[in-house]
Amino acid sequence: PDARVTAIDASAAMLARARAKPWPEHVEFVHTPVEELAGVHGPFDAIFAAYLLRNLADPDAQLKTLHDLLRPGGRIAVHEYSVRDSRRARWVWNAVCGAIVIPAGRLATGDATLYRHLRRSVLAFDGVADLCARLTAAGFTDVRTGTMTGWQRGIVHTVLGTRA
Structure with a gap:
């Protein structure tokens, strides 16, 4: 209960x-x-x-900056979509986006641009192995990963690392 928490976001609306x-x-x-x-x-x-x-634009530089913000022994948890390493995960992601995410986004907002971007950005992003390699290259040790349950299994991952 006494932990100091600093929450950051570039979106003023999200922070509000x-x-x-x-x-x-x-x-x-x-x-x-x-x-x-x-x-x-x-x-x-x-x-x-x-x-x-x-x-x-430069996730490697940002990971190094985040590494430097941690105390020695501090931990990072990167929670991210990653489907590149799995044909099944790409199929499920495309099916869910095409049938649910993009149509629901269009219905809720009147514009599906953001939701189409989400679909494409996830498909273009690192596989889990490359994401783990990024953390290692940024100086993190004990890098490991886990995935979500349910339909997101193999699609949403949490990658953990430690600052030595």
């Missing part, structure tokens, strides 16, 4: 939605692109990055 919820006093919200990290000061015990790396 998060701030509207009840939080302990030790939670801070910072509006900044992860490439700049203005107002973000480590060292941190842990970093959780969800659906981030595939949207960055």
